[in-house]
Amino acid sequence: MKKALVAAFWVALAWGQPILAQDKPAAASVGIQSQNIADVKPDASSDAGYAEQTNAERAKVQPGNNAPMWRDVGKGVTGYSSLPLSQAPEAGNLIQPFVQYPGSRLTNAGEAWRQVRNNWIIPYGGSLLLIVVGAIALFYKSKGSIKQHGTDTGRKIERFTCFERSAHWTNAIAFSILAISGLVMAFGKFFLHPILGGTLFGWLTYVLKNLHNFAGPVFAVSLVVVIVTFVRDNLPAKEDITWLLKGGGLFSGEEVPSHRFNAGEKVMFWGGVFLLGLIVVGSGLMLDKLIPGLVYERGTMQLSHMVHAVATLLMMCMFMGHIYLGTIGMDGAYKAMKTGQVDETWAKEHHELWYDDIKSGKIPAQRSPADTAMAPLPVKA
Secondary structure (H helix, E strand, C coil): CHHHHHHHHHHHHHHCCCCCHHHCCCHHHCCCCCCCHHHCCCHHHHCCCCCCCCHHHHHHHCCCCCHHHHHHHHHCCCCCCCCCCCCCCCCCCCCCCEECCCCCCCEEHHHHHHHHHHHHHHHHHHHHHHHHHHHHHHHHHHHCCECCCCCCCCCEEECCCHHHHHHHHHHHHHHHHHHHHHHHHHHHHHHCHHHHCHHHHHHHHHHHHHHHHHHHHHHHHHHHHHHHHHCHHHCCCCHHHHHHHCHHHCCCCCCCCCCCCCHHHHHHHHHHHHHHHHHHHHHHHHHCCCCCCCCCCHHHHHHHHHHHHHHHHHHHHHHHHHHHHHCCCECCHHHHHHHCEEEHHHHHHHCHHHHHHHHCCCCCCCCCHHHHHCCCCCCCC
């Protein structure tokens, strides 16, 4: 047998042909051949109306092909759900219909919201906050704080009552908690997460999120109290036009006469406290699902979040200017809100028209009943 194989080998070698070539298949037919998947079509695709088939029809010609169902899911078609509509109105919709929010492409609502948040609110909102902080720092470096030029007389005027200060500080503390927690939740992953790490940053955001939810209702109630308390003295007056035209004397260094609140404070009250404050509170209550009778769908929450974020960023920019002037920007301003009392010299220099009304008797110098009650009683003879 071995001798026969050796003889066959030498014969094949002599003729220049491979061994047993006649027994091997053609090289082109060996193995699995490559093919473009786009050219492979199931036989059922040639049927009329194949692309418009329902899921049940497709299952008959191609069992296991659920393409029609997922096509409807992508279009936002409502499917069957056993959950009650009152509790889960969108349980049958996995993907929202296509919309185009301002700043987004035409896509499903969830993706459109993500584009608005990540491409507009986060980068431009963060840049705006940094610009305001930088502008305040440059202004303070070039101008410094607004000083009181005259000396104190020792005679005090009550600028804020105890109730007014309580309402202000309650609202201010709640706003600070909301602002800090909101900034960390929105921008913390960019500047805190790399430093703290995932675990500690996760705990921090969890705590701040809960503080945010609890401080929100406190801010809402105190905001209404602040508006009702200070609305009378923030009504527009003809002297406000002069104050605005002269920029309040911030750049010239000359104080412009004003009433109890100047035009700048009134703009902050009506724009920042009243308008933006109510928008922030309303959208925040919707995000917390605290408004009764409202159907909380994903689209409602997405719109509420965008409005809440934009209004909050604008309000924070305005409040930073208010905080600056109420602390290091003006001598005596913080003490006025802390104690409620200012010297006559301070009142005359910074709010001359208000001081004139007090001296003329239109406004009492001391308005708190507590101050009258604390006055010494007359000694009977």
